[in-house]
Amino acid sequence: MTAVLSNPVFREPSSLAGPVREIEFRDAIREAMSEEMRRDKRVFLLGEEVAQYDGAYKVSKGMLAEFGPRRIIDTPISESGFAGMAIGAAAMGLRPIVEFMSWSFSLVAADPILNNAPKMLYMSGGQLGCPIVFRGNDGAGGQLGSTHSWCVEGLYSNVPGVKIVIPSCPADAKGLMKTAIRDDDPVFFLESERMLGNKGHVPEGEYLIPFGHAAVRRAGTHCTLASWGRPVNFCLEAAEILAKEGIDCEVIDLRTIRPLDLPTVVKSVKKTNCAVVVDQSWSFSSPGGELAALIHKHCFDDLDNFVHRVHSDDVPTPYSAKLEQEYLPNVRKICEAVRSATYRA
Amino acid sequence: MHLIREFEVRCTQSYQDKKIGGFCHVYIGQEAVAVGCTQAVRPEDPIITAYRDHGHALARGMTARACMAEMYGKVGGCAKGKGGSMHMFDRPNNLYGGHGIVGAQTPLGAGLAFATKYEDEVINGGKNTRVTLCFLGDGAVNQGAFYEAMNLAGLFDIPVIFIVENNGYSMGTAIDRGTTMSHDLCIKGRAHGLKEAVIDGMDLLAVYHDMHELAEWCRANSRPAFVDMKCYRYKGHSMSDPRKYRTREEEERYEANDAIAKFEKALLDHGVVTEESVKEMLKGVREEVRDSIQFSNESPEPPLSDLYTDVFVEPWGRYTGSSLPEFMGGADNVCGFRATDGKEGLV
Ligand SMILES: Cc1ncc(C[n+]2csc(CCOP(=O)(O)OP(=O)(O)O)c2C)c(N)n1
Ligand SMILES: [Mg+2]
Numbered sequence: 186m187t188a189v190l191s192n193p194v195f196r197e198p199s200s201l202a203g204p205v206r207e208i209e210f211r212d213a214i215r216e217a218m219s220e221e222m223r224r225d226k227r228v229f230l231l232g233e234e235v236a237q238y239d240g241a242y243k244v245s246k247g248m249l250a251e252f253g254p255r256r257i258i259d260t261p262i263s264e265s266g267f268a269g270m271a272i273g274a275a276a277m278g279l280r281p282i283v284e285f286m287s288w289s290f291s292l293v294a295a296d297p298i299l300n301n302a303p304k305m306l307y308m309s310g311g312q313l314g315c316p317i318v319f320r321g322n323d324g325a326g327g328q329l330g331s332t333h334s335w336c337v338e339g340l341y342s343n344v345p346g347v348k349i350v351i352p353s354c355p356a357d358a359k360g361l362m363k364t365a366i367r368d369d370d371p372v373f374f375l376e377s378e379r380m381l382g383n384k385g386h387v388p389e390g391e392y393l394i395p396f397g398h399a400a401v402r403r404a405g406t407h408c409t410l411a412s413w414g415r416p417v418n419f420c421l422e423a424a425e426i427l428a429k430e431g432i433d434c435e436v437i438d439l440r441t442i443r444p445l446d447l448p449t450v451v452k453s454v455k456k457t458n459c460a461v462v463v464d465q466s467w468s469f470s471s472p473g474g475e476l477a478a479l480i481h482k483h484c485f486d487d488l489d490n491f492v493h494r495v496h497s498d499d500v501p502t503p504y505s506a507k508l509e510q511e512y513l514p515n516v517r518k519i520c521e522a523v524r525s526a527t528y529r530a
Numbered sequence: 531m532h533l534i535r536e537f538e539v540r541c542t543q544s545y546q547d548k549k550i551g552g553f554c555h556v557y558i559g560q561e562a563v564a565v566g567c568t569q570a571v572r573p574e575d576p577i578i579t580a581y582r583d584h585g586h587a588l589a590r591g592m593t594a595r596a597c598m599a600e601m602y603g604k605v606g607g608c609a610k611g612k613g614g615s616m617h618m619f620d621r622p623n624n625l626y627g628g629h630g631i632v633g634a635q636t637p638l639g640a641g642l643a644f645a646t647k648y649e650d651e652v653i654n655g656g657k658n659t660r661v662t663l664c665f666l667g668d669g670a671v672n673q674g675a676f677y678e679a680m681n682l683a684g685l686f687d688i689p690v691i692f693i694v695e696n697n698g699y700s701m702g703t704a705i706d707r708g709t710t711m712s713h714d715l716c717i718k719g720r721a722h723g724l725k726e727a728v729i730d731g732m733d734l735l736a737v738y739h740d741m742h743e744l745a746e747w748c749r750a751n752s753r754p755a756f757v758d759m760k761c762y763r764y765k766g767h768s769m770s771d772p773r774k775y776r777t778r779e780e781e782e783r784y785e786a787n788d789a790i791a792k793f794e795k796a797l798l799d800h801g802v803v804t805e806e807s808v809k810e811m812l813k814g815v816r817e818e819v820r821d822s823i824q825f826s827n828e829s830p831e832p833p834l835s836d837l838y839t840d841v842f843v844e845p846w847g848r849y850t851g852s853s854l855p856e857f858m859g860g861a862d863n864v865c866g867f868r869a870t871d872g873k874e875g876l877v
Contacts (some may be wrong), residue, residue, distance in 0.1 A: 234702055238775065259707065260708075262708070266672075293633070293634075293673065293674070328551030328614060329630075332616070332629070333552075333553070500837055500841050503832075504612055508837050
């Protein structure tokens, strides 16, 4: 970890001086992609509606105008084909960014992204790797129903050889995306349709955020809340509510789950003696389950209670707004889990 | 056709009123395709389609109430509010979905036809009696699964008709920007030995006649077919599409060739209907759709316990093995997610 952090390209956005600049999550991702495309001609973006339509979610807005159709490429609705094609190009040394309009649609490309990209280096005995970024919306949007609401980290984090980034705020999205593009390995970058319009301070000036380096979003002494992606924001909301009840939560944003910054979590739990893991994917064989197991192992003597977990309910995502809200790891569920974990239920 | 159009207009309003959520794709402009195709086959012939499915559901006989209430996420919906706009299912009317993933329905469509043929020939020892209609968009033609489905259908003599509702666009992508040989789409079916047809989907009678002939051929010969059904969607891809990728003139040109207006004129010209009877019918249609909205407003929200129904069939009763899942009460309430308000607990 320290070796990685000592690399001068890595900096936390909070360490940069300058005026406050509030931009949307989608702008932050676009800035990262554009900056990297300016510095490296091998980087290009492809996916459905990314060019002439300016992106289905406007993440790539204006990029066609700047970089032209050879580098911002509209594809047909052929995920298996264009993901595989990009992997082939990456093996040749190009650095593709593949946009899945939604990670839910990556399932039809499961073979290339899981069987080729993460295994190429290993199977070739280190001869050729796969410097590629797959990115798109992950998790429930709003009432998109069960086929369009996948949390693919539940499936994909099981696979060795992929790096999985799940940012929770614009500043991190930018710094992590730049790292993802410069990384020599396949990176799955998971955004959320529900967060693309979220605004946050993103400093001017260049910074990259290292993978496997969690951020402590809120310091606290009674219970550690560990999460990543959109639910981090729910954790912060829950922490405010719980603070009024006298429960002081420490909120840790893992930012990447592969690699996973266990030391930061362990350090926190050794202080709070209590942990709740919040993960939007389903509970069975999930990254949240993995983290809970690791906390149990490393903090066995420090825990006052078993690690509580909040997930989406173990059913397909329902369409009805009421059922969907109940199904997701919402603020209410997080509060209940923390109260239970701290014996305040 | 009038029912579908009126339904879609009110559906759009309901979406704007935030009564309907998620992705919602209306069928305005393409009505003649669903109506002509479903009328050209028998009620026992299965149909399956993509997410632009309200028209197919209504044409197949789903009530406006069940269809609208599904989008309102209410108990009175065809799937009790669990599926939503993109996933309309109606077993009694042999509609096997609404499928949200582009192209996903194409191998399934081959499977429906495989099953009807199997039942007729293997189980009942007779001749194939049914044909399946599998609808897909022109953009779905580029999914790999579709080619596997066509090859299987050709190989196994499966009586399925792949109807490409070629409205010229997949989202903002004009067909020639995303699809090779778009001037001769049928070549894609030809490559797998499928019978082919190009049909004017903006002409109800053409759709009906050509589809009837084709369906009867597929039924009798137990063979698959590919249809390039030329049509146009008047509105945006979904509710949030400013349609900057095409001109207003183009839209007006197609709207001037409206299938509903054309068919109505033909009926009037031949004295099949009168101005008055058309007016009467329209009144009935508006009333039916208005009623569906009232019904959807009044239909209750699903109870929280519905989250856990329909996950398994459980033919032997509720599972009670040693690996009883947590959500069925098999373990401690470790996620804290089942503490309810006491009124709506788990069943
Ligand atoms: C596998 C997959 N990729 C992408 C999408 C997103 N998407 C939904 S509809 C659509 C366009 C499809 O166009 P077309 O097949 O022509 O049907 P139309 O909308 O014109 O009826 C896209 C890209 C999806 N649902 N599934
Ligand atoms: Mg289309």
